[in-house]
Amino acid sequence: MSALAPGAASAAWPPGTGGARDPVLSFEHVNVSYGTYRALFDVSLTVPTGGIVALVGSNGAGKSTVARVASGLVPITDGAMRVDGVDATRMPAYRIARLGVAQVPEGRGIFSTLSVEENLVLSFGRKLPKRDVRQALDRAYGAFAVLGQRRRQQAGTLSGGQQRMLSLAKILAVPPRLLVADELSLGLAPVVIDAVYEGLLAIRDQGCALLVVEQQIDRVLAIADRAVLLAKGAVAWEGPSTEAEAAMERLLASGSMTGVSMTTAPSAVVASATPATPPRSAPSTPSALNDLPPPLHPLAE
Ligand SMILES: Nc1ncnc2c1ncn2[C@@H]1O[C@H](COP(=O)(O)OP(=O)(O)OP(=O)(O)O)[C@@H](O)[C@H]1O
Numbered sequence: 001m002s003a004l005a006p007g008a009a010s011a012a013w014p015p016g017t018g019g020a021r022d023p024v025l026s027f028e029h030v031n032v033s034y035g036t037y038r039a040l041f042d043v044s045l046t047v048p049t050g051g052i053v054a055l056v057g058s059n060g061a062g063k064s065t066v067a068r069v070a071s072g073l074v075p076i077t078d079g080a081m082r083v084d085g086v087d088a089t090r091m092p093a094y095r096i097a098r099l100g101v102a103q104v105p106e107g108r109g110i111f112s113t114l115s116v117e118e119n120l121v122l123s124f125g126r127k128l129p130k131r132d133v134r135q136a137l138d139r140a141y142g143a144f145a146v147l148g149q150r151r152r153q154q155a156g157t158l159s160g161g162q163q164r165m166l167s168l169a170k171i172l173a174v175p176p177r178l179l180v181a182d183e184l185s186l187g188l189a190p191v192v193i194d195a196v197y198e199g200l201l202a203i204r205d206q207g208c209a210l211l212v213v214e215q216q217i218d219r220v221l222a223i224a225d226r227a228v229l230l231a232k233g234a235v236a237w238e239g240p241s242t243e244a245e246a247a248m249e250r251l252l253a254s255g256s257m258t259g260v261s262m263t264t265a266p267s268a269v270v271a272s273a274t275p276a277t278p279p280r281s282a283p284s285t286p287s288a289l290n291d292l293p294p295p296l297h298p299l300a301e
């Protein structure tokens, strides 16, 4: 598979330049509240067509909220969202899905008593004419070699990571325009994460853009073209992924950023020790990455 060098796409397709590389996803001044709790403040970002954007930030920064908004699972309070230029601000999730936005399936969503191939055939058969199923299987096995090796194995006996790959492979029936992946590697062994990331690149190579939320920042920056740094529900920095580490270090050095590190440890993003705080009253400034409230929710992962 041909992995695009980090930053290459950003150089080729700076968002907002129009033409064939119009963004597949754009947020324009998006605000989101959960009841009285305001989670996103004036968030503007774009995912270029066919590009990979890493969404990075401390616990509670609003990453999963962005991911849920992109999939239509959380409504926008104020602002706008476009998918391929189409106004999707008030669209229900099923219509956003029809525009080509897919979320990495939560859990595994597979039939444990069926084989790997039976699972894929069943899933592809629902979306494709029969004659195209073989080709989709080849795509899936091309992206996830281990599934090809285990095509006759009962899905329920796969490891957790392999089951994650199987659920990811299902989206390869018809590659979506944008895949939103939130904490894909959570709880997976490093070797499995490698395979999942290779699968993501294979999906991108089929023309699908990716918005990736990941605790292991160095991993996601290695595949991303651009990065968006979120802090306290606002965009603190946005730019080529190759510059993201330096940007984070600057923010750390200035003392305006805590709780995020570039280590390869599974918990590269750690919770702030800040005690629980009431809902924030003002939008954060670009440098306000510290004092994050601890997460109150187990929803996203
Ligand atoms: N359903 C909800 N009701 C109330 N508050 C919520 C809800 N979901 C999220 N929040 C709050 O919104 C803020 C952003 O949450 P979000 O899940 O988007 O953060 P995150 O960056 O994904 O965090 P993490 O790294 O822990 O996954 C957090 O303060 C969180 O507690």
Ligand SMILES: [Mg+2]
Pocket (backbone or CB within 6 Å): 063, 064, 065, 300, 301
């Ligand atoms: Mg989250």
